[in-house]
Structure formats: C-alpha cells, structure tokens
Amino acid sequence: EVQLVESGGDLVQPGGSLRLSCAASRSTDSYYCMAWFRRAPEKEREGVAAIASDGGAHYADSVKGRFTISRDNAKNTLYLQINSLKPEDTGMYFCAADEIVECPFSIPPDSEFGHWGQGTQVTVSS
Numbered sequence: 001e002v003q004l005v006e007s008g009g010d011l012v013q014p015g016g017s018l019r020l021s022c023a024a025s026r027s028t029d030s031y032y033c034m035a036w037f038r039r040a041p042e043k044e045r046e047g048v049a050a051i052a053s054d055g056g057a058h059y060a061d062s063v064k065g066r067f068t069i070s071r072d073n074a075k076n077t078l079y080l081q082i083n084s085l086k087p088e089d090t091g092m093y094f095c096a097a098d099e100i101v102e103c104p105f106s107i108p109p110d111s112e113f114g115h116w117g118q119g120t121q122v123t124v125s126s
Contacts, residue, residue: 002026002115004095009120016085016124022078022095022117029053029073033103036069036080037110038122040091047107048093049080058107062088085124092119 003025008018020036028034035050049069051057057069068081078095096113 002097004097004115004117006093006095006117006120009093009122011123011125012085013126014086014124017081017083018085018122020080020082020093020095020120020122022080024076024078024097026076027073028071028076028078028097030099031097032099033101033108033113034071034078034095034097035103035107035113036067036078037094037096038089038091039094039119040088043091045094045110047110050103050107051078052103056104058103058105060107082122085122087124090122090124092121094119 005023008020032053036048039045048060048063051069066084070079095117097115098113101112
C-alpha cells in the first residue's frame, strides 16, 4: 500500500514562510503527477499546486508567486515552499499522487488522485 506522509505544517505569523514535505513510501518516479491540496475551515478542498514528472508546475491563482512546488525523485519526496503567508492560507494541506493522471496544463481535480496523505496543518495568525 502506498503511503504519503506530510510534515512541516506549523503556526506562523502573516508574512512568514514554511516548507511542507511529503514523503512517499515508493519511488515518486512512478507518479506522473503529484499535487498539493488544502482544505480551509468551512471550505471545499482545493488544489493549490501540481507538478508533472517533467517538472512542469501549475498553481492556483491565489498562490501564484508565493508557493513553489518541487519534487525530488531521488528522495521520494514532494515539497511545497510557501512564502508571504496570509491568514487565508490557513488550512490542512494534503499531498496527492497517482500513477495514471497527468497534469500537463493544470491542477487535476482531487477526484482523479488515488493516493493521499493524512495532511499537515498550516495556521497563519498573529
């Protein structure tokens, strides 16, 4: 069974930075697309960033210029660098992966991903 384990969430002040990690129990080379989603309080889960196997990345408009997704296949790890944090970035962040879904142009819907982590909490507050 594939396992994805997120870490790096924390309570930070507005304007701060965090680096989230997602460690996979199998080679990330096997995933065409990996992504980060978040669920803010009382809101639907939304995709914030996705990265294809060739390194091509896509971002939600609300995070462009502040979030950077990357993957290190040698370490079987997906990352999300978050800068200039805002209170509206508060939420549970999940990583997702799939062996079949591709993401050449945009962040795929969450329903297309077969593997999910348990999430890591990011809280932005002064």
